[in-house]
Amino acid sequence: MARAAERTASAGLGGLVVSPGPDLVYLTGYEAPPLERLTALLIRPGTDPVLLVPELEHPRAEASPAGGRIHVESWPDAGDPYPVVRELLGGPDAPVGVSDRLWASHLLGLQRELSHASFVPASAVLAPLRMRKDDGELGLLAGAAEAADEALRRLTSEVLEGRREEDVAAALAMHLTGAGHDTAAFTIVGSGPNGASPHHHAGEREIRDGDCVVLDFGGSLGGYFSDLTRTVAVGAPSDHIREVHGIVHRAQAAAFQAVAPGVAAQEVDRAARSVIEQAGYGPDFIHRTGHGIGLEEHEPPYIVEGNATPLQVGNTFSIEPGIYLAGRFGVRIEDIVVVTETGARSLNQAPRELVSVA
């Protein structure tokens, strides 16, 4: 919190409005639901932070990890919280940072009340802090990644042929918690032509012999996420599936090799993309190469063309190139990696070669 206040001041901001969600958990450990009633941690350069909560949640906030460490103020249900924010922030004319996930209804309330201030995303201040994971965070991310590897191992020891995607997705969710996650967060099962939809919603399609199946799933452990993708063949894969899988595998390895401290995030994207482009599948790689991961499934740094941010030791992100052939199949391979002094270390160890399952 002290570093957040320093950065708020050095960025020339008049304050930060931190809303329930990952920013608030990161700074205080307080897990409050985002609701229509405003809860906000106010970071104020030059003075102590204050946590503003709805009156009925005052005892809950005091009983949370924030209680005792941060002064808690409250506002009543029949009242208006936005003038309270203005007073607590000292009505700054300087720009105010707001959590990226703050609800628009709350931002509009703040803009009405702090009519002289401009507003910017708080990630300008908080992302540099949150991007650099400490050992405790890396331990949780590694534990989540290990549990994801184990969930995949359990799933691929089952028979997939003849089952519906939605049934496989349900089994995957069970394996995610069974292997050690607190919660299952998402389970993409894209079989056959459905694999060409990168974020396919698992449905009623029955998995058949010869299918290529994209399995992309994750859960959370101590608040930190896993995110693993493997593409498996049901029975013997066709030559085309083998070829495309091989290209994606090489692209994924090239991106991994490109990671080092000081390298621009977009260079990692380019490393994967150039392998796929050279193989003639450039137009079929229809998304960025990866995203940061931590208290959010997606967070900075984004591994995308246009992001020149230099990678730093302790950054964690996905490397997940893919090729999507409409009406036929898709292939994606994804690991979570951490930037080290010398390059990258993968938190996932599941085999990256094309695996044939029953």
Add this chain to the structure above:
Amino acid sequence: MARAAERTASAGLGGLVVSPGPDLVYLTGYEAPPLERLTALLIRPGTDPVLLVPELEHPRAEASPAGGRIHVESWPDAGDPYPVVRELLGGPDAPVGVSDRLWASHLLGLQRELSHASFVPASAVLAPLRMRKDDGELGLLAGAAEAADEALRRLTSEVLEGRREEDVAAALAMHLTGAGHDTAAFTIVGSGPNGASPHHHAGEREIRDGDCVVLDFGGSLGGYFSDLTRTVAVGAPSDHIREVHGIVHRAQAAAFQAVAPGVAAQEVDRAARSVIEQAGYGPDFIHRTGHGIGLEEHEPPYIVEGNATPLQVGNTFSIEPGIYLAGRFGVRIEDIVVVTETGARSLNQAPRELVSVA
């Protein structure tokens, strides 16, 4: 969607930006996760709506209930979606409505790009539509309420004494899904002095003989929520618990009696509050009397002082007065009700009298 466009025009708005979440589900049935990549339904008076999605989610959107009915446009990962929104909305100078839950980062992106427009919450247009539930919605809300009643029945047939709050909360979550919900959403278990914290986070406290226990829980069914609170006594309740429970019970009944079409929402709050004030506990009723419920756990109409909105047939909301005595105990009684031609009908049937459990 046609009615939303009409209301957008008659409210003098240049368009609506509807983000993933309840607004998007209500208008299109498309369940997309809110993410850093912008997904938005654009309602445009005088022309057809368009659904803007990230390129990699184009096939998913087309396969959703929105596909085929709404034109889908996409933007690529290395691109910027906000200029696309400006073009698709026709760069209006008129105010633009944005979903209350749109992320602040997206609203700031839109404000940068549509620098001549002002922005207002889309609930100004959408709340009047969403507040008036149709028969299908009422059926789901009634089914969810029935499942909540059943979950309570199952829990109160168990022994609570000697168990931790968090264990009882886990059992309640299991009963919520076991009794018919798709998912358990929240489980407040506030025993003894913890009951004085209305949104207490169930913890390690062991429930004892003589405790008063606030049980406030809900789940979702077909996207629609339940929300039920009962306060039970473990063993024989003290005279003080009996007295306070009796007052809250009378306040809850008074609020129920006050409901009718055309009555201002705040009158229902006043009806409950005056019973509690007359009994001398006014300062201990530290929240509004209720909130609307539907695709969100909390939504308009809010039953709170200052809300003069007249109730309409088909509105659904909670009636949940409470009394909270710091360091001692709390009592809350909550039902979900629907406004009818002649008054109110409760969707919950669980007994409201003080029940003693083992």
